[in-house]
Amino acid sequence: MxxxxxxxxxxxxxxxxxxxxxxxxxxxxxxxxxxxxxxxxxxxxxxxxxxxxxxxxxxxxxxxxxxxxxxxxxxxxxxxxxxxxxxxxxxxxxxxxxxxxxxxxxxxxxxxxxxxxxxxxxxxxxxxxxxxxxxxxxxxxxxxxxxxxxxxxxxxxxxxxxxxxxxxxxxxxxxxxxxxxxxxxxxxxxxxxxxxxxxxxxxxxxxxxxxxxxxxxxxxxxxxxxxxxxxxxxxMGSPSMNFIKARVDLGTDDKPQGEIWTADGQSHKINLPDRLRKFDGETVIIGLRPEFITEQPSDENRTFTEVPMQIDVLEPTGPDTIAIVEINQEHVACRLSAEFDAKAGETVPLYFDLSSAIFFDVNTEMRI
The missing domain is CATH 3.40.50.300 (P-loop containing nucleotide triphosphate hydrolases)
Structure with missing residues (x-):
């Protein structure tokens, strides 16, 4: 040695x-x-x-x-x-x-x-x-x-x-x-x-x-x-981390939120952590691994944001199912349970665990 x-x-x-x-x-x-x-x-x-x-x-x-x-x-x-x-x-x-x-x-x-x-x-x-x-x-x-x-x-x-x-x-x-x-x-x-x-x-x-x-x-x-x-x-990771652009907005309640667009052209607000308050009015990149977008909340102690998503492609892997959806005209991978029985083309509620997200600077691509 x-x-x-x-x-x-x-x-x-x-x-x-x-x-x-x-x-x-x-x-x-x-x-x-x-x-x-x-x-x-x-x-x-x-x-x-x-x-x-x-x-x-x-x-x-x-x-x-x-x-x-x-x-x-x-x-x-x-x-x-x-x-x-x-x-x-x-x-x-x-x-x-x-x-x-x-x-x-x-x-x-x-x-x-x-x-x-x-x-x-x-x-x-x-x-x-x-x-x-x-x-x-x-x-x-x-x-x-x-x-x-x-x-x-x-x-x-x-x-x-x-x-x-x-x-x-x-x-x-x-x-x-x-x-x-x-x-x-x-x-x-x-x-x-x-x-x-x-x-x-x-x-x-x-x-x-x-x-x-x-x-x-x-x-x-x-x-x-x-x-x-x-x-x-x-x-690192398979499927790899999803990168979702969102503009930070403190909103009427002074809580940071981000706006995303789904495949049906609808906009949705997602809750962001308080540490992004200083980025009010700026765009950040949300890094979210597929396991943090699921068909049901996995932990009662975490805060989830529910968003109706249209399923584009389903990829059963055995222990789980990878669903591909569209956010901001980009493909996003979600790791769902093996028992997930929706079909491609259906719209289902998916839950985003933003407390597990990593945020990146849109210009430097470095972690915030």
Whole structure:
């Protein structure tokens, strides 16, 4: 296990106009599971490669256990990496693939055999040790790749989108396997993914990136419930957060309200929290997750605003139903119960939990 510090990491490719990494600062504690997320091209894989030493940094420091390794060769950083493509040797058996790194280090054969058996049993691939990669399924190959990394017992593990080549069912199974391994071994892991469900279920902390910049670093709960800006709010969650524009009006009773328009052309007043009083006459963006628009109030202690809504599309998911409605000529997702029996085109009362809303500045897109 090892602590990792990324201090002002910058990366610019020769001939490129813009920086790929723009001053990334992240401190990772020993034994922590950190996940880097963001859309394609945001720089997360580049950051991972700089940690591994596969790419040089333009400036900054990469510190592992107090030692600056920014200019240290990859083989000397004591890091193991698990790739999206598995990167197994096709001519070697599973046993040979797992043992390869140990043989390079010239460990005694007895220790190599013991370590291979230990890792294979842990990953439940001990019955596959004499097979070659071509004889394995995708999930089995990924476990072999993980086993090769685990056998080395390095200071730091790097996972670069390791589950993206697997089907949906296998991804869920492998997520559980990786989570169980981390809980058992308490290893330090940096994990890259574009799948926000993976991020939410696996991470101790999540680093959300966009255009080479760190947008927010926090626990899954912090990222989900207290996003710094609209990008983070919209990236995390499925379906993603709804963004609804509303003009703040104190009204006759001096209580802040917002006006929204539904698909039938009717305007409706919704109650807003008192902290928005200072935005009287201004437009704000209401960030409301689908679970806070329901067909019935879920908590007597919260204040709900009832609005008649016309159902545009219904998407049953099994445990619940996603309803798509229209507000201000924009599609809005609502998470309703599985027993919800209305049909598309019907108008039904839906309840907005504005006490759970997050509000954003319309100009900066930052959380108010």
């Amino acid at each position: 090892a602590a990792l510090e990324l201090n002002q990491i910058r990366k610019t490719y020769r001939g490129a106009e813009n920086e790929t990494l723009k001053g990334i600062n992240i401190q990772i504690e020993s034994g922590e599971f950190l996940i880097l997320v963001g859309p394609s091209g945001c720089g997360k894989s580049t950051l991972m490669n700089t940690i591994a030493g596969l790419e040089s940094i333009s400036s900054g420091e990469i510190v592992i256990d107090g030692v600056d390794v920014s200019n240290v060769e990859p083989k000397d950083r004591d890091i193991a990496m698990v790739f999206q493509s598995y990167a197994l040797y096709p001519n070697m058996t599973v046993r040979g693939n797992i043992a390869f790194g140990l043989k390079i280090r010239k460990l005694p054969q007895v220790k190599i055999d013991a370590e291979v058996n230990r890792v294979a049993e842990m990953l439940q691939i001990d019955h596959l040790l004499d097979r070659k990669p071509a004889q394995l399924s995708g999930g089995q190959r990924q476990r072999v790749a993980m086993g090769r990394a685990l056998a080395r017992q390095p200071k730091l593990y790097l996972f670069d989108e390791p589950l993206s080549n697997l089907d949906a069912k296998l991804r869920v199974e492998m997520r559980t396997q990786i989570k169980r391994l981390h809980q058992k071994l308490n290893t330090t892991i940096v994990y890259v993914t574009h799948d926000q469900i993976e991020a939410m279920t696996l991470a101790d902390r999540i680093a959300v990136m966009k255009d080479g910049e760190l947008q927010q670093l926090g626990t899954p709960k912090e990222i989900y419930n207290q996003p710094n800006n609209m990008f983070v709010a919209g990236f």
